[in-house]
Every structure is written in C-alpha cells, then in structure tokens.
Amino acid sequence: EVLLVESGGGVVHPGGSLRLSCKVSGFTFSTYWMHWVRQAPGKGLVWVSHIDSDGSTTTYADSVKGRFTISRDNVKNILFLEMNSLRAEDTAVYYCVRGHGAYFDHWGQGSLVTVSS
C-alpha cells in the first residue's frame, strides 16, 4: 500500500521558518517525481513545488520561489519542504503528493501550516 505521511506543520510567526517532512512507503521512492500541493482554508488546490526522482531538478510556483526549497532523501524515503520568510498567505494544508507524469496519483493526508502573529 502506498503511504505518504506528512509532519512538521504548526503555527509560526510571519517571517519565520518551518520544515515539512513526508515519509513515504509502499513504493520505490527513488523512481518517482514528488510534489507539494497546498490548500488554504476553504479554498482550492494550488501546486507549490516539484522535484524529480534523483533531486537534480526542482520547480516552484512563482508565489514561493526564492522562499521555499524542496529536497529529498532517497535512502530514508523522505520528502522535505523548507519554508522561509513565511507570510500569512502561506497558511494552508500542505499535501505531499506522488507524481505520475502529468498528474498526481497518491496524496498524503496533509499538514497544516498557520502563519500568524
């Protein structure tokens, strides 16, 4: 069974930092692209970032470029999202998602990040 379990969310002040982790199991992690997708309270889905299978290529949404960094550990089967200079508009549930070419075939349950003073 494919499992993706996020952790690391919480409450942080504006300008602060947070690192999300996503522990995966049930598939060969090192062969899949991975993504982060977020959802602000009561709003729709927004793609945040992607990393290819060996970590050599990453892409970001314009809204997080320069502030967020995606990375992965293919030995420990963990995906990361380092978030710096956080803003109120970054408040959202962050989903760890397995990529399958052009689409997303498995989603974690999400980790809530709240940016508030």
Added chain:
Amino acid sequence: EIVLTQSPGTLSLSPGERAALSCRASEIVSSSYLAWYQQRPGQAPRLLMYGTSNRANDIPDRFSGSGSGTDYSLIISRLEPEDSAVYYCQPYGSSLWTFGQGTKVEVK
C-alpha cells in the same frame, strides 16, 4: 499563464441523477495531460481520471471523462451520496501544474 474555468460552481442534485461538470482552459491542453480529482469533505484529494478519459484505480464506471482542445467534461451518470465532493480539473502544460477552482457537487 493558463487560466482554468470550472462550471458550474455548485451543483445540487438528487441520488440517481446525472451530473455534468465542465472545465475550460484559456489555451489548448493535450488530452493526454488532463486529470480530474475528487475531494470529499475533510479528506485529501484523490485521483479520479487521467488522460481525460481513463479512470484511476477503484473508480466506478459511473464516472466518465471526455473532451479535447480547451473544453473538457466529467460526467457522473448515477449520483450516489458518497459522490458529494469538490471536483478539480488539472492540466499539465506551459504553466506546469495548475488546478481549476473546483465544482462542488451536493447529493441530497
């Protein structure tokens, strides 16, 4: 940047009725790169359809997808209460990965 418009915003129907959801893109999308997701209340999204018309694992055949170019549709032929959810379309293209704003389906 690709702009997606899903309509209607909300659909309220009875069990057994047919739901028709639309996803219109501001530029041509390859039909190979159009997916739909279902998000039930309080749950994570799950893949419903990919490549426009291919059902994901364990998706019943009540769900079907079609379309090409800039216009795509998701049809739920015989609604059941568990189909109450928000449905998102998602193309892959020049703007990388993008989602529509969603259509809420209420089955009462």
